[in-house]
Amino acid sequence: MRVWLQHHRLSLAQTTARLSNSPFATTLNVLAIGVALALPFGVYCMLSNLESLSRKISVDPQLTVFLARDAAKAEVAAVETRLRGARGVRAVRFISRDAALADLGRAGGMQEVIASLPQNPLPDAFVVTLATSDPILADRLELEFKGLPKVAYVQADSAWVRRLDALLRLGRTGVVLLAGLLGLALVAVTFNTIRLQILTQRDEIELCRLIGATHAYIRRPFFYLGSLLGMLGGVAALGIVGAGLAFLNRDLGALAQLYGADLRLAFPNPQEMGAVLGSAAVLGWLGAYISVSRHLLEAPRR
Amino acid sequence: MAIIALHQVSKRYPGGFEALKAVSFSVESGEMLFLTGHSGAGKTTLLKLIAAIERANGGTVLVNGQNVSSMRSSAIPYLRRNLGLVFQGQKLLYDRSVFDNVMLPLIVTGQPYREAARRARAALDKVGLLTREKANPVTLSGGEQQRLCVARAVVNRPAILLADEPTASLDAAYADEIMEMFYAFHQVGVTVLVATHDQQLIGKYRKRVLMLDHGRLQ
Numbered sequence: 378m379r380v381w382l383q384h385h386r387l388s389l390a391q392t393t394a395r396l397s398n399s400p401f402a403t404t405l406n407v408l409a410i411g412v413a414l415a416l417p418f419g420v421y422c423m424l425s426n427l428e429s430l431s432r433k434i435s436v437d438p439q440l441t442v443f444l445a446r447d448a449a450k451a452e453v454a455a456v457e458t459r460l461r462g463a464r465g466v467r468a469v470r471f472i473s474r475d476a477a478l479a480d481l482g483r484a485g486g487m488q489e490v491i492a493s494l495p496q497n498p499l500p501d502a503f504v505v506t507l508a509t510s511d512p513i514l515a516d517r518l519e520l521e522f523k524g525l526p527k528v529a530y531v532q533a534d535s536a537w538v539r540r541l542d543a544l545l546r547l548g549r550t551g552v553v554l555l556a557g558l559l560g561l562a563l564v565a566v567t568f569n570t571i572r573l574q575i576l577t578q579r580d581e582i583e584l585c586r587l588i589g590a591t592h593a594y595i596r597r598p599f600f601y602l603g604s605l606l607g608m609l610g611g612v613a614a615l616g617i618v619g620a621g622l623a624f625l626n627r628d629l630g631a632l633a634q635l636y637g638a639d640l641r642l643a644f645p646n647p648q649e650m651g652a653v654l655g656s657a658a659v660l661g662w663l664g665a666y667i668s669v670s671r672h673l674l675e676a677p678r679r
Numbered sequence: 680m681a682i683i684a685l686h687q688v689s690k691r692y693p694g695g696f697e698a699l700k701a702v703s704f705s706v707e708s709g710e711m712l713f714l715t716g717h718s719g720a721g722k723t724t725l726l727k728l729i730a731a732i733e734r735a736n737g738g739t740v741l742v743n744g745q746n747v748s749s750m751r752s753s754a755i756p757y758l759r760r761n762l763g764l765v766f767q768g769q770k771l772l773y774d775r776s777v778f779d780n781v782m783l784p785l786i787v788t789g790q791p792y793r794e795a796a797r798r799a800r801a802a803l804d805k806v807g808l809l810t811r812e813k814a815n816p817v818t819l820s821g822g823e824q825q826r827l828c829v830a831r832a833v834v835n836r837p838a839i840l841l842a843d844e845p846t847a848s849l850d851a852a853y854a855d856e857i858m859e860m861f862y863a864f865h866q867v868g869v870t871v872l873v874a875t876h877d878q879q880l881i882g883k884y885r886k887r888v889l890m891l892d893h894g895r896l897q
Contacts, residue, residue, distance in 0.1 A: 380789030387786065580770045587732070588784040588835070589760035592753065 384594060392601040395574070396609075403609075406570055410563050410610025410657065415617035417556035418645075418653055422618060424548045426642045431541050438515055440522065441532045442503040446474075448527040453501055456525055460503055463521060465514045468506040474499045500529060512542055560660050563610065567603045567664030574602060575672045582673070592673075599669045600662055607661020611654040619644060681705035681741070682839060682870050683729060688738035688748075690724050690894075698724040700894040701738070706872065708838075711865035713881045714874040716891035722874040723767070725891070726841050729872075730762055731755045743838070760788055763832035763869075765825075765842040771816040777803070777827060778812040784835045802834040806860060822853035829860055839870045846877060854880060 396403045442460065444453060453471075460469045472480075477499045482491050505522070507515060515533055522531045575582070585595055622642050629642065645653075684705040690698045698721045706712060714722050727733040728740050728747070735748040743761060750758065771780055781802055785795035803809045806826040808819075816824060825845060832840060842861065846854035858873075858880055865871045875881065881888055890897040 379791070383792070384789060581772055584770060584772065585783070585787055586756075587730070587759065587764055587766070588787055588831075589756045589758075589762075590787040591756045594787060 384597065388598040388601050391598050392605055395598075395602065396605065403606075406566060406606055407609040407613050409566050410607060410661075411613025411617055413559040413562045413566070414610055414614035414653065414657055415621075417552050417559055418614055419618045419621055420548070420555065421552045421649075422622060422642070422645055424545060424552060425645075427541075427548075428545055429643065431545070438507045438509075440505045440507065440515065440519055442505060442522050442525075442528055443530045443532070444501045444503075445527045445529045446498075446500050448501060452527045456527060457503065459525055460505055460522065463518060465508050465511075465518060466505055467508045470504045470506075472502045472504060474501050477502065560656070563607060563657065563660045564664040564667070567606050567661045568668045570606060571599050571603055571665045571668035572672055574599065575668070595673065596669050599665050603661040603663075603665025603668075604658045605661070607657040607659070607664075608654055610661070611657030614653060614657070615645075615650055680708055682708040682710075682743060683872070684739075684741040685725075685728075686739045686741075688728065688735045688740055690721075690728060690733065691736050698894055699728075699735075702891075702894075702896050703738075704889060704896060706870060708870055709865070709868050710887070711862065711871040711873075711884070712887040712889060713884075714872060714889045714891065715876055715878070715881060718876065720891040721894045722876075722891055723843050726766075726843050726872070726874055729839075730764055730841060731758055760835060761838050763835065763837035763840040765828050765832045765840070765845045767843050767847065771824060771827060771831075773815060773817050775815075776812065777808060777814050777816055777819070780816060780827060781830050781834050784831060788835060798836075799834055802830040805833070805863075806830045822849050822856065825849060825853070825857055826860070829857065833864060833869075837869070839872070840864055842871070842873045842875075844875055845873065846875060846880060855883075858883070 442456070444456060448456075457469065457471060460466060474497050478491060478497050481499070482488050505518070507518065519531050519533050522528055582595055622644055626642050633641075686703050688702045689700050692698060702721075702725065714725060716722055724733060728735050729742055731747045731750060738748070740747040742758060745754075745758065747758065772783070778799060781799040782795055785798060790798070800809060800812070803812055806829055808823060808826055808830065811819065811823070816827060819827060825848075829845070832842075840861065845857050845861070849857065854877065861871050861873060862884065
């Protein structure tokens with residue numbers, strides 16, 4: 378156990394020494410990995426921000442249910458009971474046709490038009506507020522209300538929410554694809570770096586084999602190197618995304634002031650940052666693993 | 680008891696060259712012996728088979744009672760920890776000091792650092808390089824570099840020392856010096872097998888000599 382710990386400590390020390398001995402190459406490698414990770418992570422952050430924005434705006438999704446003009450009082454009451462009884466409905470507000478007409482009359486310049494009408498052309502209506510902004514719920518209720526007797530038309534003002542939702546989902550798929558592709562790039566970069574490192578240490582590896590080093594001992598420093606490269610790349614990616622968000626926030630602040638709104642892009646939370654660092658380290662390890670199994674096993678037992 | 684025993688061993692390299700043909704012999708524990716023959720006779724191949732660097736095509740190679748030619752590759756490192764190897768063209772690492780070169784076998788086998796440092800210094804003392812421990816191997820003379828290789832080979836206190844032409848590139852005085860070291864290890868109980876074509880050197884010691892000729896033992 379102590380031997381094992383000592384070996385790990387030594388490997389780690391060797392690896393960090395190796396990285397700091399060639400600062401230029403290390404920096405370039407880390408930057409390459411960082412940029413590759415920053416792209417999907419940056420897009421992900423923008424999407425998260427958009428999503429929280431859309432949630433904030435559509436806090437009260439509503440359906441407006443217009444009744445047929447010939448609906449009798451009892452029929453209106455029956456529809457109201459059904460609306461109030463439906464699941465997922467938070468509030469129901471009745472707007473009578475007279476109230477609607479009065480509302481319209483209050484709008485400037487409409488009085489004369491209204492006065493010239495032989496009768497009130499407006500129907501009774503209910504404004505139904507939904508409990509959640511779930512677009513599936515809105516769809517279901519819209520369909521259900523359309524089927525009620527004496528209901529002429531149901532207008533969903535959640536259509537744009539659905540469209541945004543669909544767009545965001547498309548964006549998410551894009552992020553997954555981008556992340557997969559650039560994750561592959563990360564694996565390739567570490568693969569190549571480790572390959573070069575193995576080549577430059579060929580003599581040492583051969584010698585270690587001859588003096589009784591186990592396979593695990595020989596591979597260990599390369600695994601550390603891969604993971605460490607990935608992790609440093611992850612840190613670079615966080616830095617790039619953080620700086621980008623800070624830049625955007627500065628410009629957005631000016632824009633938001635013009636509109637009198639408070640618009641700010643949120644920075645990624647600790648869990649998200651941890652996930653980026655963790656997956657970068659794992660991908661780096663993977664690149665090292667592939668490289669080591671190819672280039673160390675390939676070498677003849679000399 | 681035989682510490683090394685070869686029975687009807689043959690080795691053919693890819694391409695068809697037969698380096699060894701039906702070689703059989705055994706070495707007693709603590710024995711010192713020479714392996715000689717013209718260049719290309721199979722001396723190096725024989726040592727490589729014992730150290731599991733190459734695998735025999737036929738026959739058995741027993742080291743410490745273990746059959747090396749059918750050994751799992753994961754067991755080979757532990758076999759080699761019992762062997763001290765001084766091979767031709769065996770590289771010293773020039774990116775670290777003399778001391779660190781000798782430390783390497785001890786670190787690889789997981790000795791605690793303090794104990795390892797003590798043993799590395801003892802090995803360097805034995806070959807007369809203790810005052811140069813901080814130097815880079817590049818700055819050592821040919822004879823000193825070879826002595827450093829010997830120190831690295833014995834630092835782990837192996838039961839068996841295998842040397843392939845250890846004096847090839849050295850002048851007579853240095854060669855004598857190296858051979859005296861091997862003799863000293865033999866006297867403290869290490870089994871020593873030296874491959875060399877230097878008949879003069881062999882003549883100085885009254886030890887068994889194995890003679891290889893075109894892959895056959897004479």
